[in-house]
Amino acid sequence: xxxxxxxxxxxxxxxxxxxxxxxxxxxxxxxxxxxxxxxxxxxxxxxxxxxxxxxxxxxxxxxxxxxxxxxxxxxxxxxxxxxxxxxxxxxxxxxxxxxxxxxxxxxxxxxxxxxxxxxxxxxxxxxxxxxxxxxxxxxxxxxxxxxxxxxxxxxxxxxxxxxxxxxxx
Amino acid sequence: xxxxxxxxxxxxxxxxxxxxxxxxxxxxxxxxxxxxxxxxxxxxxxxxxxxxxxxxxxxxxxxxxxxxxxxxxxxxxxxxxxxxxxxxxxxxxxxxxxxxxxxxxxxxxxxxxxxxxxxxxxxxxxxxxxxxxxxxxxxxxxxxxxxxxxxxxxxxxxxxxxxxxxxxxxxxxxxxxxxxxxxxxxxxxx
Numbered sequence: 001x002x003x004x005x006x007x008x009x010x011x012x013x014x015x016x017x018x019x020x021x022x023x024x025x026x027x028x029x030x031x032x033x034x035x036x037x038x039x040x041x042x043x044x045x046x047x048x049x050x051x052x053x054x055x056x057x058x059x060x061x062x063x064x065x066x067x068x069x070x071x072x073x074x075x076x077x078x079x080x081x082x083x084x085x086x087x088x089x090x091x092x093x094x095x096x097x098x099x100x101x102x103x104x105x106x107x108x109x110x111x112x113x114x115x116x117x118x119x120x121x122x123x124x125x126x127x128x129x130x131x132x133x134x135x136x137x138x139x140x141x142x143x144x145x146x147x148x149x150x151x152x153x154x155x156x157x158x159x160x161x162x163x164x165x166x167x168x169x
Numbered sequence: 170x171x172x173x174x175x176x177x178x179x180x181x182x183x184x185x186x187x188x189x190x191x192x193x194x195x196x197x198x199x200x201x202x203x204x205x206x207x208x209x210x211x212x213x214x215x216x217x218x219x220x221x222x223x224x225x226x227x228x229x230x231x232x233x234x235x236x237x238x239x240x241x242x243x244x245x246x247x248x249x250x251x252x253x254x255x256x257x258x259x260x261x262x263x264x265x266x267x268x269x270x271x272x273x274x275x276x277x278x279x280x281x282x283x284x285x286x287x288x289x290x291x292x293x294x295x296x297x298x299x300x301x302x303x304x305x306x307x308x309x310x311x312x313x314x315x316x317x318x319x320x321x322x323x324x325x326x327x328x329x330x331x332x333x334x335x336x337x338x339x340x341x342x343x344x345x346x347x348x349x350x351x352x353x354x355x356x357x358x359x
Binding site (some may be wrong): 005006009010013015040041043044045047048049051052053054055056057060061063064065067068069071072 | 189190192193196197200201202204205208217218221222225226229230295296299310314315320335338339341342343345346349350
């Protein structure tokens with residue numbers, strides 16, 4: 001068997017099978033040149049094993065832990081902000097729905113005639129939406145829509161930021 | 170003291186349960202070896218420390234995605250290696266292909282045979298040689314010798330084949346053998 005440098009390296013790393021180990025041992029015993037090459041390789045291996053570990057700054061761990069606690073604090077603040085915004089949105093939605101229902105109910109006749117109920121309800125709804133999209137109410141509707149769009153844009157931005165972070169890993 | 174004897178898995182489980190302070194044990198456990206690898210790859214103390222801090226933060230933020238399918242060290246070194254490559258790419262430095270350029274090692278060999286360096290201290294020579302190895306070789310040597318990772322784990326971190334890891338390791342070792350051997354510095358070590 002031809003004992004080359006790769007085999008000697010594998011022998012050093014313990015990557016050879018029993019027969020190959022035997023062959024290398026025999027070759028090392030019979031060739032002084034090969035023995036010298038292996039000894040040199042073994043010394044290089046030992047030097048690399050004993051290489052000094054580079055040290056970080058003494059306060060490195062503290063610095064990382066400080067950053068972690070700062071980040072979790074800002075995340076909590078962000079959560080509170082999101083909950084607040086969502087609550088406001090919910091209140092606005094409930095308010096709008098309540099207002100619509102109030103408008104419909106208040107314009108209905110006090111004595112409910114079952115045959116006229118559906119037609120009256122649809123008439124009221126029609127009136128309500130015509131009123132809602134009238135010139136006066138359009139500004140209010142536009143503001144609400146802009147607000148909802150702003151909130152959606154914020155969530156989209158956060159989502160994109162989060163996906164980017166995940167991609168970095 | 171008792172906490173320091175915990176395994177990586179136990180520490181991660183504790184951190185996942187909300188004991189964020191336990192993460193400091195993991196940092197202490199890995200910071201110096203990881204710093205050595207980054208320093209050898211980035212060739213710069215400041216960048217190495219900055220990237221290392223970033224890696225610990227990333228690992229902490231993504232600890233929930235760690236499923237214990239591999240060792241924490243393998244997972245963490247993947248983060249380190251990828252972040253270092255990103256840093257190098259940002260610095261517009263050359264990123265090697267899977268098979269490194271033989272010329273790089275030939276260049277180092279001829280450089281450290283130069284007469285003016287003959288009388289240099291052996292540990293300085295070793296330090297210089299390792300620091301000037303191409304990024305992937307430096308990463309392989311550090312993970313193998315300092316972190317004592319198996320070649321299989323290194324191939325998982327670097328996403329290259331096992332045989333390529335071995336080629337890189339053997340070439341780096343041979344390079345050092347040639348440099349030190351030809352300069353008769355072995356005796357100094359012994």
